[in-house]
Amino acid sequence: MALEGKARAKFLVDAERCIECNACVTACKNENGVPWGINRRRVVTIEDGKPGERSISVACMHCSDAPCMAVCPVDVFYQTEDGIVLHSKDLCIGCGYCFYACPFGAPQFPQAGNFGSRGKMDKCTFCAGGPEEDNSAAEYSKYGRNRIAEGKLPLCAEMCSTKALLAGDGSEVADIYRQRVVSRGFGSGAWGWGTAYGKKGA
Amino acid sequence: MDNPKPENSRRRFLRLAAAAAPAAAAMAVAPNAAAEAVTKDAAKSRGLRDTEHTRKYFESARF
Numbered sequence: 226m227a228l229e230g231k232a233r234a235k236f237l238v239d240a241e242r243c244i245e246c247n248a249c250v251t252a253c254k255n256e257n258g259v260p261w262g263i264n265r266r267r268v269v270t271i272e273d274g275k276p277g278e279r280s281i282s283v284a285c286m287h288c289s290d291a292p293c294m295a296v297c298p299v300d301v302f303y304q305t306e307d308g309i310v311l312h313s314k315d316l317c318i319g320c321g322y323c324f325y326a327c328p329f330g331a332p333q334f335p336q337a338g339n340f341g342s343r344g345k346m347d348k349c350t351f352c353a354g355g356p357e358e359d360n361s362a363a364e365y366s367k368y369g370r371n372r373i374a375e376g377k378l379p380l381c382a383e384m385c386s387t388k389a390l391l392a393g394d395g396s397e398v399a400d401i402y403r404q405r406v407v408s409r410g411f412g413s414g415a416w417g418w419g420t421a422y423g424k425k426g427a
Numbered sequence: 428m429d430n431p432k433p434e435n436s437r438r439r440f441l442r443l444a445a446a447a448a449p450a451a452a453a454m455a456v457a458p459n460a461a462a463e464a465v466t467k468d469a470a471k472s473r474g475l476r477d478t479e480h481t482r483k484y485f486e487s488a489r490f
Contacts, residue, residue, distance in 0.1 A: 232475040376478035388488040
């Protein structure tokens with residue numbers, strides 16, 4: 226059943242569950258044939274090896290008001306009805322503005338030639354491909370698999386063994402996370418919880 | 428006395444020129460057509476769907 230633009234595609238990482246196995250990173254690279262030297266997703270760990278260690282998996286967060294879209298001088302970005310931020314590699318000039326604008330460091334650039342020249346930008350597509358025809362060879366070679374067109378969800382989240390990384394319709398994802406917070410009680414260790422409630426370091 | 432070769436070559440040249448003109452015009456238009464295709468295709472998207480597959484995934488995450 227089509228959700229007809231009522232859904233809002235979102236990623237959510239449960240920092241309490243992430244075990245820094247990097248399966249999401251590997252799954253993404255394999256499923257999308259991501260070029261050498263590029264990771265569309267990566268796991269960030271803070272307080273590594275110390276009490277309070279937390280890890281989160283980071284990629285493009287498909288912002289509602291995406292800064293990459295705002296700064297792109299050649300307007301390569303577009304947003305689907307579900308809020309997935311996609312881009313056209315045919316139009317990209319590799320200027321790198323989106324990389325500077327993105328708070329998550331999502332846009333990545335292949336080292337296309339000598340002297341550090343950049344190739345065309347590559348980033349997480351929420352496994353939704355690009356402007357080419359759905360599931361075509363051209364789409365796969367530029368953007369990777371289009372699992373959304375197949376009625377599936379991003380493989381990184383589907384592969385996550387502890388289901389720390391959630392992806393899909395925002396209301397569905399929030400509902401799952403809400404249930405977890407309720408069952409775990411206060412102080413879930415959710416990202417930003419300490420800052421928001423004045424218990425930093427707790 | 429009759430030498431058909433130059434005439435043939437002239438005709439071949441004229442035929443080639445006649446064929447090349449529309450080809451050149453098509454080449455000039457081609458980039459615009461490609462740019463149009465990008466915007467047209469960008470509108471296509473079946474988007475997120477509620478399928479058996481997604482339902483199973485959400486079920487597996489509820490623990």
